[in-house]
Amino acid sequence: MRHGDAEPENRDPIVDMIKENLVFLREFLLEFKTTGACFPTSRWAAQALIAPLREEERAPKKILELGPGTGSVTLPMLREMRDGDSLTICEINPRFMKALKDKLACNEHFLRNRERVTFFEGAAQEIPTHTRYDMIVCALPFVNFDLETVQAIFHRLRQVSSPETLMTYYEYIGMRTFNDALAPSDRAERIREVNDYLKSSGSFNYLGKERVWLNLLPVNIYTIKPSAA
Ligand SMILES: C[S@@+](CC[C@H](N)C(=O)[O-])C[C@H]1O[C@@H](n2cnc3c(N)ncnc32)[C@H](O)[C@@H]1O
Incomplete structure (x- = not known):
């Protein structure tokens, strides 16, 4: 361990989980629009979101994570990262960013990779455009945004993608049915516009969908190529 490295602590995983949930x-409660969920993603959904990183034989990847919470x-x-991979973590909420950095300070997988991890505190639609990422792992709550915001995010994601870039993101199962039946009409209309943009416009090349039931709430995980129509 080098001078100045954080000592790994003996942490109680249950206490950590309760703290994280709080x-x-x-x-x-404070930032409903950008947080979009009341519980963190489950380990099963997380594994589905990062599935492309587990391929046995793969080239080093430049990875972008949007909305780490x-x-x-x-x-x-971080556990799946191999030599040569790099990770940029983009988070709009400074309190989430601080909580994440505190948590990573003594995480062995972060410490192993930290020379190749960078943080961007700001909006996904403002990520600097100097890097082309190979993989984008996205947990942004698109259905909470208006159409212009979703379009601005994808405009920027195209600028930081190559035609081969893969992106994973999730959507709650049944969200559209629930929305059509129960949401107030202005919210329902906004969500319909966002869904139409994501699913019906032919804007993206959809490669796969995986259902994950063990998540609050269950989710569909989509894999797309954001810059290929
Ligand atoms: C649904 S939470 C997901 C958190 C975590 N990745 C998880 O799966 O448990 C959405 C996250 O996206 C962040 N976020 C929302 N809008 C954003 C934006 N425009 N740019 C970057 N991060 C954003 C939120 O602050 C929050 O951390």
Whole structure:
């Protein structure tokens, strides 16, 4: 261990989980629009989101994570990172970013990779455009955004993608049915516009969908090529 490295602590995983859920719940109440969920992503959904990183034989990847929150996807991703991979973590909420950095400070997989991990505190639609990423892992709550915001995010993602870039993101199962039946009409209309943009416009090349039931709420995980129509 080098001078200045954080000492790995003996942490109680149950206490950590309760703390993480409390941080998340607080942000859900304070920043509902950007947080979009009241619990962090489950380990099963996280594994589905990072599936392309587990391929046995693969070239080093430049990875971009959008919306890490408290790190429920970041941590398994750091575990899967290999020599030559790099990771940029983009988070709009400074409190989430601070909680994440605190958590990573003594995480062995972060410490192993940290020379190749960078943080961008700001909006996904403002990520600097100097890097072309190979893989984008996205947990942004698109259905909470208006259409212009979703379009601005994908405009920027195309600028930081090559035609081969893969992106994973999730959507709650049944969200559209629930929305059509129960949401107030202005919210229902906004969500319909966003869904039409994501699914019906032919904007993206959809490569796969995986259902994950063990998540609050169950999700579909989509794999797309964001820059290939
Ligand atoms: C549904 S939470 C997901 C958190 C975590 N990845 C998980 O799966 O448990 C959405 C995350 O996206 C972040 N976020 C929302 N809008 C964003 C934006 N425009 N740019 C970057 N991060 C954003 C939120 O602050 C939050 O951390």
